[in-house]
Amino acid sequence: MKEVLNRRNTNPFWAKRSSLIVLFLVPLVWSLGFGQTVLYTYAQDVAPKFMLKGNSLTGFCHDIVVELNKELKSSGIRIEYKSNQLKTISEIFSALSKGEIQVFIGAAYDKQRGESANYLQPPLYGLREMFLVSAKEKEKFNEKLQVKIGVIGGTVTSESVPSIKVRQETVAFKNLDEALRALDERRIDAIFYSSLILGYTISASKGKYDYLTVPSEKYYHYIVYSKNLDKTVVEKLENVVKRLHSEGVIEKLIKKYSLEQYVSPGNTVEILTIDWKPYEWYDPVKKDWVGVDVDVVRAVLNKMGYKPVFITFPWPRCVELMKVGAYDGIMSLRISDERKGFLSFPEEPLSTGKxxxxxxxxxxxxxxxxxxxxxxxxxxxxxxxxxxxxxxxxxxxxxxxxxxxxxxxxxxxxxxxxxxxxxxxxxxxxxxxxxxxxxxxxxxxKMIYYLAFSNNYQGTLLSENFSQVLRQFKSTKEYLQILSKYGITYEDFWK
Missing domain, CATH: 3.40.190.10 (Periplasmic binding protein-like II)
Structure with a gap:
């Protein structure tokens, strides 16, 4: 028997398998032995998400970790860094897939990465892609027909550079510092990256850098967790993120890092609309959007834990902006084959008309x-x-x-x-x-109108959830009161 055990322990396959079991059981051991579940994470090598001051970590996403731990303490859960060494996003997802860490704070959705890790709802914050240029070279950039654009290799952003010039070349860099050096030395003409990172860089540069006003897709950063994480722990994480949003904690951190122009809280849903009484219009007295569709959308999204923000442009411009995914949704509009190509329509309609x-x-x-x-x-x-x-x-x-x-x-x-x-x-x-x-x-x-969402990962989830909650909401007294407020009956819309 002893010989069998010795042979098993020296078998490379068994040794590798044992190591994996140990890695996956670390949080469980903590839970059973010390009454606390520890979720390990890494810090990403990008400011302002994570930064090193001496041997201590700081930064926007680090502060989110601190706030998460305050809320998770009563549940016996704690997020800890595996080490203070900053990692690339590729190294972090590799660690997640191998079970070295259980969570990461602040990652964009990627379909391929979604096969090895899960994304927590709701998102932490919303951001956009943007182009950073030298402030002194901005006018010259606008005149150029051929440009070199720097990206950070291995990121989701690097795979979605829009075409803004007749001829453009993409150059990958290991990190933002390398890309900024290349920009300063005029080896590249612009940097394309997330508004969180580039917005912070612009704010800290005191006029050295600027950005191009080019419409770009809005996307989100999430808490990412390993697929083997206990469902109870996941539910507690979700509830904590919802509380951080409802209490305005994420919004305060955005302001702390002067990112209001570049980043929005993850529970904010930006919706494009126009004046279209009695469905939706801007009330100059109330200084807010009102109307039967506005009130219904606001009530439904609030029940989902989201806060709608209504934004207006001329209607053709609204449609064009949704084609690039620049905002979360657009209302109130009909389904068409063309629109289904770039919008996600809920099954449940918002209103009707003739x-x-x-x-x-x-x-x-x-x-x-x-x-x-x-x-x-x-x-x-x-x-x-x-x-x-x-x-x-x-x-x-x-x-x-x-x-x-x-x-x-x-x-x-x-x-x-x-x-x-x-x-x-x-x-x-x-x-x-x-x-x-x-x-x-x-x-x-009869015309059937919808609140349509961006045809991306978050937009599809919002569309599905919105449809379910809206369907339930239509059977409530609150819904009938909204219709009555604008002189509309249930029969006007649905009979």
């Missing part, structure tokens, strides 16, 4: 049927909106206008004879502009 033709009261143009509208009649429509086939297939002439309000003003001035618009929106606009109008019957199907 598109009709408006004309000035007393106009001789007949709108009782599409066939009765003379072919020479000029009808306005809002550029970028998705109308039904009945409209596009009709014989009358069509002209695009930038907004519904412009369309009604053109109708009022006799520049156009008809304007197609959502019935509720058109009646509201006509009332505010003091225009006496008439409208046609509904020629097409």
């Amino acid at each position: 598109d009709v033709l408006f004309k000035l009261k007393g106009s001789k143009v007949s709108i009782n049927s599409l066939e009765g509208v003379p072919p020479e009649t000029l009808c306005g429509y809002t550029d970028g909106y998705a109308y039904g086939d009945w409209f596009w297939n009709s014989r009358f002439r069509k002209i695009a206008v930038p907004t519904d309000e412009v369309g009604f003003k053109l109708l009022q001035g006799g520049r156009i004879e008809l304007f197609v618009c959502n019935l509720l929106v058109g009646r509201q606009l006509a009332k505010e502009l003091g225009i006496n109008v008439e409208w046609s019957p509904t020629f097409g199907e």
Whole structure:
């Protein structure tokens, strides 16, 4: 028997297997032996996420570790560094897959890495990709047709450099310090990396560096954990992250590092919209967005633990920004084949409406049927909106206008004879502009409107969860009260 044991212990395969078992059991041993579960982590070699001051770690993500430990203490869980040595992101994910560490604080989602590690919801913070340039060379950069762009090799960002020049070359560097030296020596023209790191670099440079105002995808950093981590521990981590958001802790850390311009809390959902009464509009008195869809979205996202922030641009611009994933969502809009290519639509719709033709009261143009509208009649429509086939297939002439309000003003001035618009929106606009109008019957199907999210990892998760919570919310008294507040009944939308 002794000989068998000795042979087993000297077998290389068995020795390797035993080492792996020991690595995976470390947290369990702590839990059983000392009443505390220790989750090991590493610090990444990038400022301001992690920085070394002497032998001590500091930085934005290190501060998050400190705050997490304050909240986890009562649960008998603690996050500890395996060592104070700074690691590359590739080394960190390798350590996660091997079981050397159990968690990492502050990683972007990557499909390949997601096969060996899990991503905790909700995210810690949101950020974007950006281009850093020398402040002195910024104007020259804008004039160049050919540029060299530095990236940090092995990062998610390095794999998604957008095309901003006729000819551009990507040069990989080991870390940001190497890339900055190359930029200072004019061996490269710009650096493409996350707004967290480059924003901090710009703030600390006192005018030496600047950034290019190029729309780029918004993405998130998460707590990443090993796939074998106990589900109970994962749930406690999730609850703690939610508390840090609800108590404004992450937001305070963002301000501590002067990152407000570059980073947002992970529970903030940025939604693009426009003035479109009674669905959504900006109230200058309240200095906030209101409307039936706004109130419903705000209530549903709050129940999910998220805080919506509404942002406006002209509608075509909103759509273009969502094509590059610059914001989290856009409302209220219809599904189309084109939009499904860059947006994630929830199964549950947000609201409905009917598109009709408006004309000035007393106009001789007949709108009782599409066939009765003379072919020479000029009808306005809002550029970028998705109308039904009945409209596009009709014989009358069509002209695009930038907004519904412009369309009604053109109708009022006799520049156009008809304007197609959502019935509720058109009646509201006509009332505010003091225009006496008439409208046609509904020629097409009922319009179904959605809050659509970015077609990426976080957007897909938000879309699925939003759909579930919205479906439940529609059966509540609170939902009916929101509809009633804007003079809408449940039957108006859903019957």
